[in-house]
Amino acid sequence: MNTTAPTSPASESSERGGRRSFLGALIAVGTASMAALLSIPLARLALFPLRRRAGQEGWSDLGPLESFTRLDHPVARQVTIEQPDGWERAITQQMVYVIPDSHGQPKVVSSVCPHLGCSVQWRRDQQRFVCPCHGGTFALDGHRLAGPPARDMDSLPHRIQDGHLYCRFVFYRQLLASQEAVD
Ligand code: FES
Incomplete structure (x- = not known):
């Protein structure tokens, strides 16, 4: 005997929408983390000449x-x-x-x-x-x-x-x- 209540088309579409927005948030967080990780070597590359010059000024x-x-x-x-x-x-x-x-x-x-x-x-x-x-x-x-x-x-x-x-x-x-x- 099937005890599962039939789902209406409206609730099915809101469930799909919820899954989509969760997936979207997950991708956004992943992209932001990746961008932050990639920016570290880029920042070091940009600052490198300044750091080198400061080190060479030692007396x-x-x-x-x-x-x-x-x-x-x-x-x-x-x-x-x-x-x-x-x-x-x-x-x-x-x-x-x-x-x-x-x-x-x-x-x-x-x-x-x-x-x-x-x-x-x-x-x-x-x-x-x-x-x-x-x-x-x-x-x-x-x-x-x-x-x-x-x-x-x-x-x-x-x-x-x-x-x-x-x-x-x-x-x-x-x-x-x-x-x-x-x-
Ligand atoms: S290194 Fe050649 S003369 Fe000094």
Whole structure:
């Protein structure tokens, strides 16, 4: 015996309408969630250059100024820098040298060879900087003396604050005759 009450065409159509609106709401929520998820990498991509520029503005404290008053030889210092590496930030160490400028005041140069990026070292026995890779040499004040490098050692932005010498490490393009920062 069939005990189910027959449904009228009106109630059947309102039931179908309810199912349709529930499905519509579900699709809308799904689409909104997907759009939110997709927008995260897009937002990171849009903000990336700003974040990178902010990170590169870091100044490194090289120590009290009195450590650099009698510069008859370069004073080496290691600085810690943060670099963008894909979406991450890589922390590396770079060597810089504090050397005298033409007035005997401290200036800071990068140890990265402007030829192909090897690490230039001060050779006390030769009284000059020597690059171990292809024999580029530089004077105490960073001027190029010989070898394949096309320019002097790269000078770095520096400043004196509260009696300390600070520098900001910058990577420069290699092989060029003039100093050009890597963006
Ligand atoms: S990398 Fe320094 S001379 Fe070539």
